[in-house]
Amino acid sequence: MQENEEIKKAVKKSNNTKNNSSKAVSSKKEKVEKTKESISKKNTNSRANTTKAKKSTSKNTNKTNRKIATDVKKKETVKNTKTNNNKTDKIVRESKKTITSESKENSKKLEDKKIVVKVSAKNKDSKEKIDQVVVIEKIKDFISKVVAMQEEVKKESEDGKSKTKINAKKESKTKTEKKEYIVEYYDLPYRYNETIVKILAQTPKKLFVYWDISDNDRNKYIETFGENFFDTTYPVLLLYNEDKKYVKEVVINDFANSWYIDIDDPKTKYTVQLGRKFKNPIEFLNVDKLNENNIILRTDYLPFADSNSLEVPNDHVLLDQLPEFIVFRNVKTNAEFRKDIRSLKDIFGNNYDVKEFYENQYKEEIDDGMFSMDNPSSNMTSSVFK
Amino acid sequence: MKNIKGYVNFVLHAHLPYIHHPESEDYLEEEWLFEAISETYIPLLLNFQKLEEEGVDFRITMTMTPPLLNMLDNKLLQERYIKYLKKHIELCEKEVKRTVYDARLNNLSHYYLDRYTNDLHVFKDIYKCNIITGFKHFQDAGFLEIITCGATHGYFPILYVNEKTVRAQIAVGVQTYRRFFGRNPRGIWLPECGYVPEADKYLKEFGIEYAIVETHGVLYADPTPIYGTYAPIVSHGGLVAFARDLESSRQVWSSISGYPGDFNYREFYRDIGYEADYDYIKPYIACNGVRVNTGIKYHRITGKTDQKDYYDVQWAKDSAEKQAGHFMNCRTAQIDHLSSYMEVPPIITCPYDAELYGHWWYEGPYWLYILFKKIYYDECNFKLITPGEYIDMYPQMQVSTPCRSSWGANGYSEVWLNQTNDYAHRHLHKAGDRMCELAWLYPNEGNTLRRQALNQCARELLLAQSSDWLFIITNGTMVEYAHKAIKDHIGRFTKLYYQIKNDKIDAKYLLDIFDKDDIFPDIDYMVYY
Numbered sequence: 001m002q003e004n005e006e007i008k009k010a011v012k013k014s015n016n017t018k019n020n021s022s023k024a025v026s027s028k029k030e031k032v033e034k035t036k037e038s039i040s041k042k043n044t045n046s047r048a049n050t051t052k053a054k055k056s057t058s059k060n061t062n063k064t065n066r067k068i069a070t071d072v073k074k075k076e077t078v079k080n081t082k083t084n085n086n087k088t089d090k091i092v093r094e095s096k097k098t099i100t101s102e103s104k105e106n107s108k109k110l111e112d113k114k115i116v117v118k119v120s121a122k123n124k125d126s127k128e129k130i131d132q133v134v135v136i137e138k139i140k141d142f143i144s145k146v147v148a149m150q151e152e153v154k155k156e157s158e159d160g161k162s163k164t165k166i167n168a169k170k171e172s173k174t175k176t177e178k179k180e181y182i183v184e185y186y187d188l189p190y191r192y193n194e195t196i197v198k199i200l201a202q203t204p205k206k207l208f209v210y211w212d213i214s215d216n217d218r219n220k221y222i223e224t225f226g227e228n229f230f231d232t233t234y235p236v237l238l239l240y241n242e243d244k245k246y247v248k249e250v251v252i253n254d255f256a257n258s259w260y261i262d263i264d265d266p267k268t269k270y271t272v273q274l275g276r277k278f279k280n281p282i283e284f285l286n287v288d289k290l291n292e293n294n295i296i297l298r299t300d301y302l303p304f305a306d307s308n309s310l311e312v313p314n315d316h317v318l319l320d321q322l323p324e325f326i327v328f329r330n331v332k333t334n335a336e337f338r339k340d341i342r343s344l345k346d347i348f349g350n351n352y353d354v355k356e357f358y359e360n361q362y363k364e365e366i367d368d369g370m371f372s373m374d375n376p377s378s379n380m381t382s383s384v385f386k
Numbered sequence: 387m388k389n390i391k392g393y394v395n396f397v398l399h400a401h402l403p404y405i406h407h408p409e410s411e412d413y414l415e416e417e418w419l420f421e422a423i424s425e426t427y428i429p430l431l432l433n434f435q436k437l438e439e440e441g442v443d444f445r446i447t448m449t450m451t452p453p454l455l456n457m458l459d460n461k462l463l464q465e466r467y468i469k470y471l472k473k474h475i476e477l478c479e480k481e482v483k484r485t486v487y488d489a490r491l492n493n494l495s496h497y498y499l500d501r502y503t504n505d506l507h508v509f510k511d512i513y514k515c516n517i518i519t520g521f522k523h524f525q526d527a528g529f530l531e532i533i534t535c536g537a538t539h540g541y542f543p544i545l546y547v548n549e550k551t552v553r554a555q556i557a558v559g560v561q562t563y564r565r566f567f568g569r570n571p572r573g574i575w576l577p578e579c580g581y582v583p584e585a586d587k588y589l590k591e592f593g594i595e596y597a598i599v600e601t602h603g604v605l606y607a608d609p610t611p612i613y614g615t616y617a618p619i620v621s622h623g624g625l626v627a628f629a630r631d632l633e634s635s636r637q638v639w640s641s642i643s644g645y646p647g648d649f650n651y652r653e654f655y656r657d658i659g660y661e662a663d664y665d666y667i668k669p670y671i672a673c674n675g676v677r678v679n680t681g682i683k684y685h686r687i688t689g690k691t692d693q694k695d696y697y698d699v700q701w702a703k704d705s706a707e708k709q710a711g712h713f714m715n716c717r718t719a720q721i722d723h724l725s726s727y728m729e730v731p732p733i734i735t736c737p738y739d740a741e742l743y744g745h746w747w748y749e750g751p752y753w754l755y756i757l758f759k760k761i762y763y764d765e766c767n768f769k770l771i772t773p774g775e776y777i778d779m780y781p782q783m784q785v786s787t788p789c790r791s792s793w794g795a796n797g798y799s800e801v802w803l804n805q806t807n808d809y810a811h812r813h814l815h816k817a818g819d820r821m822c823e824l825a826w827l828y829p830n831e832g833n834t835l836r837r838q839a840l841n842q843c844a845r846e847l848l849l850a851q852s853s854d855w856l857f858i859i860t861n862g863t864m865v866e867y868a869h870k871a872i873k874d875h876i877g878r879f880t881k882l883y884y885q886i887k888n889d890k891i892d893a894k895y896l897l898d899i900f901d902k903d904d905i906f907p908d909i910d911y912m913v914y915y
Contacts, residue, residue, distance in 0.1 A: 208808055
């Protein structure tokens with residue numbers, strides 16, 4: 001019964017019913033819901049052991065309720081943090097746009113959150129050995145009850161009749177009925193309408209870049225520079241090498257939303273800036289609009305967005321950069337010590353030469369400058385199964 | 387008394403993407419799991435069992451990825467595997483009758499009948515439909531070290547654009563491991579061996595000590611490791627890296643002279659699914675009537691000819707035994723040579739896809755059995771070891787950060803990022819950002835329905851991130867399935883994302899997609915917080 005009540009509330013909430021009471025009342029409800037949920041959770045946990053227990057008698061429920069009552073006392077502190085947390089969640093949601101809040105109150109609430117996380121982590125540990133099937137069934141059971149309630153509420157609102165309780169027959173009916181699945185069809189959107197540029201390293205010699213400019217930003221530029229802005233300018237990617245401090249311009253086109261760029265320097269950091277260049281010198285410039293829209297204009301170039309920073313992979317053995325001292329670490333104690341590379345010896349007491357060792361062992365690879373990856377484990381991962 | 391100069395570390399990476407379709411039995415892709423159980427996982431378990439019974443003290447390391455564990459533990463898939471076996475047994479029985487005209491062929495059909503019947507017995511009666519317990523037994527007995535993997539085999543170097551999504555892959559991978567094996571994993575198989583130094587901190591956060599990396603991951607490390615791939619290195623972030631040995635790898639897998647090409651071994655591409663009379667085989671191939679592999683193959687490689695001779699089990703075993711001896715002798719020579727240079731005993735790391743043993747190289751599990759037995763009993767200068775044991779014995783190692791690398795073709799990210807599949811990344815990244823946004827908006831959600839919806843979002847995102855879809859697209863087989871998987875998981879994620887944000891969660895829809903994508907039942911979306 002209590003569980004049903006809770007589900008009803010969940011349904012009401014999820015259906016966004018009209019009876020929006022005052023904030024205080026709703027927060028009270030949340031608290032009540034929380035408590036009931038923890039009770040119902042307890043109930044379902046206790047019932048999960050056997051399927052028979054699902055049809056528990058009122059005696060059993062009373063027993064578990066009594067147990068819960070004692071548990072509730074024990075877990076008072078946990079509950080307190082949970083209710084605090086509820087408040088925090090609300091505040092977080094309300095103030096989500098102004099993330100920069102640094103008030104003491106917030107930090108306190110964050111601490112509260114940490115406590116809850118810790119507690120739930122502890123709970124998780126103890127639950128770890130629960131049979132996966134039981135967990136799945138519990139989730140399905142809960143959601144299917146919500147489904148039944150949602151349909152009930154829908155029916156009620158359609159008929160305008162008073163609410164009726166779900167009877168046990170209906171529940172069992174939904175369980176035994178052969179499941180019919182919703183027919184689904186999805187397509188990926190062409191774009192997300194956001195100004196963005198991201199880079200990925202395909203190889204040490206090639207970057208992949210994808211981008212988009214939001215409609216808002218497009219309109220902002222049109223408003224500032226006139227209707228023909230996208231005709232009088234062309235898109236470019238400026239490739240910055242952060243380590244070697246150089247810039248390379250890559251001209252792209254307005255029909256593309258991604259590009260592959262050849263790069264020269266492995267094991268260095270790159271970023272890309274998406275921008276536009278004017279085809280001809282600007283004749284008229286609305287400075288007021290420029291300032292109003294916070295647009296930076298660098299002579300004939302307008303930066304739109306900066307990418308993530310990325311170090312591209314190394315593509316060769318760094319024998320020419322061997323340090324004088326080799327650092328060793330004991331991974332058990334984390335103690336480190338240094339060894340002069342010239343002091344390394346082989347088993348016969350001769351000087352150990354790293355370069356010689358590499359030439360001996362990996363000659364082919366060093367000569368070719370690239371490892372041959374032509375064995376099945378490289379070319380064919382387990383996915384070859386398919 | 388053997389003079390032990392070095393170690394050999396076998397690592398088998400067992401992984402399959404999460405394929406689960408309660409809504410239909412027509413998905414051929416579901417059979418990947420069944421083929422792998424019959425041809426790889428059960429043969430491995432049976433050979434481990436024989437070794438244990440014969441008192442052979444062997445060591446092997448295996449990844450069992452979270453999607454694979456979840457599938458092996460899935461009741462519906464277990465039931466369907468039994469159905470698959472029964473159908474195979476039925477076909478084998480028909481084959482026994484059909485092939486009476488030829489004694490050699492008839493022997494083989496009996497062999498397959500025995501084999502599938504035994505699979506059913508092992509699966510149902512011994513392992514009670516859950517073979518994970520078999521692998522756990524060998525781990526608990528000290529023969530096997532099972533390591534974890536990213537939650538859904540998401541490729542870290544590309545996902546790292548949003549590092550929280552990589553952290554979540556690690557967190558859920560470790561959590562799944564703990565649920566099945568009751569302890570923390572010591573090591574990880576980085577999905578596709580994709581290494582990014584920045585992820586070390588998250589691996590360490592979840593207690594991961596070591597990872598397996600591709601050869602050049604260590605050879606191109608900074609600074610250059612003084613012993614190349616023959617000793618592990620530790621990154622500045624504290625992750626120990628074991629690199630694949632080239633020599634042994636080539637020996638096994640060279641397309642020209644590799645072991646699986648032996649003329650006595652079973653020919654993979656001659657299957658009665660393609661060769662038998664159509665009306666006869668129709669009930670045992672794809673539902674839509676397309677011919678597919680049945681697993682019943684009667685020919686051996688024979689040579690570079692289309693005229694294939696019949697397979698002979700004993701000849702194949704003889705070849706496996708000969709090759710196991712060859713492998714052991716080569717490692718002995720290699721270790722003899724290497725140990726003269728090194729202050730610590732060399733370790734030869736031999737990582738492979740587990741499914742190559744048995745599925746592709748049919749005799750692979752038997753080869754391993756013979757090899758392990760030889761190493762234990764015969765004269766050789768090395769022992770088998772797991773990475774964990776090596777670290778415990780030789781914890782002192784050079785500090786050097788591995789190179790960003792993968793084990794895909796050409797060693798970097800081309801397989802998972804090229805013109806056939808690059809469209810997917812913006813959607814995967816966007817969904818990753820949205821998931822983090824949801825965790826931020828609804829931390830520690832109290833409303834159960836919303837919490838379930840948030841958890842389902844996490845499941846859908848993780849499933850979309852599986853590197854397998856990208857690989858399949860590159861590979862050009864079953865491409866439509868992979869495109870659809872990305873669309874479905876991103877589509878479901880996005881639909882739920884809006885339902886949560888608009889406070890209009892459709893519980894029926896949620897139940898529906900949870901039924902289909904019920905991986906990680908105990909996931910907590912707060913891993914994205």
